[in-house]
Amino acid sequence: TMLRLRLLTWDVKDTLLRLRHPIGENYSALAQVHGVQVRPEALTKSFHQAYKVQSKHFPNYGLSKGLSSKQWWADVVKQTFRLAGVHEDRLLTSIAESLYREYCSAQTWELLPGARETLGQCRQLGIRMAVISNFDMRLEKILSHCNLRHHFDFVLTSEEAGFAKPDLRIFQRALHISGVAPQQAAHVGDSYVKDYRAARDAGMHSFLLTAAGCANRWEREVPKEHVLPSLTHLLSVIGKG
Structure with a gap:
């Protein structure tokens, strides 16, 4: 589907x-x-x-x-x-x-391989994007300095929300801001607990970015099609879900 x-x-x-x-x-x-x-x-x-x-x-x-x-x-x-x-x-x-x-x-920061291309291509598909991060209020500035801020409708940090992932309320706040139902939203992150699991518990789709070839203890919990060996992989799975 x-x-x-x-x-x-x-x-x-x-x-x-x-x-x-x-x-x-x-x-x-x-x-x-x-x-x-x-x-x-x-x-x-x-x-x-x-x-x-x-x-x-x-x-x-x-x-x-x-x-x-x-x-x-x-x-x-x-x-x-x-x-x-x-x-x-x-x-x-x-x-x-x-x-x-x-x-x-x-x-101080560098982009992960494929980050810029992947964000650009997702925007071309017409998908709205936002950030949900356990970070302080410097994040807006960091994203601007790294020339990524323009990709996102909004940036929701745990400092601003008052809740940190895996608290479902930070995901719910993001859905509320964007007016999108959880089943029409997906989250991408590198933490099984704070990103993958939490977003699913909030009713969203989610994808887990794993360091290339890094087997981890969550492997059995995450269906293969939800695992991203690299960011560029996202575009091939977004169509299939």
Whole structure:
């Protein structure tokens, strides 16, 4: 059966855009500009630790606890460096502010293979597109800087929605904004739980982008025709559904 889609929603990080360099390398290079030497491996390790704790105590950028996403990220950055042995507070504040700006710039991100072509072709098919992403409000700017923003009717971040995927309400909000029924919408993302499963639970179609040839533990749960080995693959399945 042809899948008559009116709306296609997209995850961004690791679906359309990815970091050009590992986080530890970014953090280490920026610390060096501030005159601090810390090994990238140490920062990668401490970042994952800091991020995990912060996400647990203050989910979705701590919005319900009165934090701003900027403050949330500053706390993660400072704690990352503290765990790696850097403690001078004024220095940590400067590093956090520089990193917050740097993550907005196109230099920090790169497009996944096939992203630009696939978005262009979907638009030519007349399908409306939007973003549903667990991201903070910098996402609009990042998409503009990477020259992707014009493809989308709207960008819905978890910060703006007040809910983060896999919460169904962020998908429902997107459907409500676009006035499209879930059965006429599909979502594309790289997370089984937050993208594939959640969109299906919201009544939408969905496709799971997997790193090429990367077998994962969800394989049995996802029908082959819902798996995208690459973004360019989407056009061959959108017609068949």
